[in-house]
Amino acid sequence: MTDYRMLSKQITSLAEDEPFFIPVLSNASALLYENMEDLNWAGFYLMDKDSLVLGPFQGKVACIRIALGKGVCGTAAQKDETQLVANVHEFPGHIACDSASNSEIVVPIHVNGKVAGVLDIDSPSLNRFSDEDKEGLELFVKELEKVIDFRNLQF
Numbered sequence: 001m002t003d004y005r006m007l008s009k010q011i012t013s014l015a016e017d018e019p020f021f022i023p024v025l026s027n028a029s030a031l032l033y034e035n036m037e038d039l040n041w042a043g044f045y046l047m048d049k050d051s052l053v054l055g056p057f058q059g060k061v062a063c064i065r066i067a068l069g070k071g072v073c074g075t076a077a078q079k080d081e082t083q084l085v086a087n088v089h090e091f092p093g094h095i096a097c098d099s100a101s102n103s104e105i106v107v108p109i110h111v112n113g114k115v116a117g118v119l120d121i122d123s124p125s126l127n128r129f130s131d132e133d134k135e136g137l138e139l140f141v142k143e144l145e146k147v148i149d150f151r152n153l154q155f
Contacts, residue, residue, distance in 0.1 A: 002036050004136025008143040015147035021046075024148050026056035032121065032140070033058035036133075040100055040124050044109070045073050046117035052077055055117060063097040071095035076106035077115050084134050086127045098122065105129040107141045111150045119144075 010031060015024045025044045033042040043057020045066060052066040052073055069078040071094055076083040083106045088094045091104075101122040109117045119141055123129065 002133070002136060004139050007031055007035060007136075008140050011140065012143055012147050015144075019147055019149040021148050021150045022056060024144070028119075028140075028144060029056050029058045032119075036121070038123050038125050038128055039121060041098060041120070041122040044117055044119055045077075047077070047115060052118065057120075059122070060098050060100075063095055066095060072104050072106050073118050073120050076108055076118050080108050080115050082107045082134055082138060084129050084131075086129075088122075100124045102126045103128040105133060105137060107134075107137050109141055110145055116150055 011024070011028050014027045018024065029043045033039055036042070041057065041059030041062065043059065043062065044055035045052035046055045050068060052068070054062055054064045066074045068074050072083050072085055072088065072091055083104070085091050085104045088101055088104050101124065103123045103126055105121050107119045108115045109119060119137060121129070121137070
């Protein structure tokens, strides 16, 4: 079982000396990728006007740009709600950046009440993510929102 409270404390500590979003999100993706089991991708997409653009991540090569409302990430950003998908192949309009991904969870990230990006985590297993993962990752993102400095991000 993943200790999301500990991961949230760790990301807060990592951001103390450098709150700029690029290094913090880089470490956040590594922290999640190393501490959650059965993943093949963990990272971020950031708002760039009317679409999401690839940010720091761990895993295989990924899609660079995703339109709002497209795929799991674009849907999470547009609806401003976490998407927990047991089987991505059944998700309407799923974008297959990595054909090995079978389940996914995407959590919106906010700055000043607006969606600034999303945390995206993929697994090669079906039904990998639970309600406990959803609650834990939402807690992790809330901590990121408190400590990160999104200067120079256009959204």
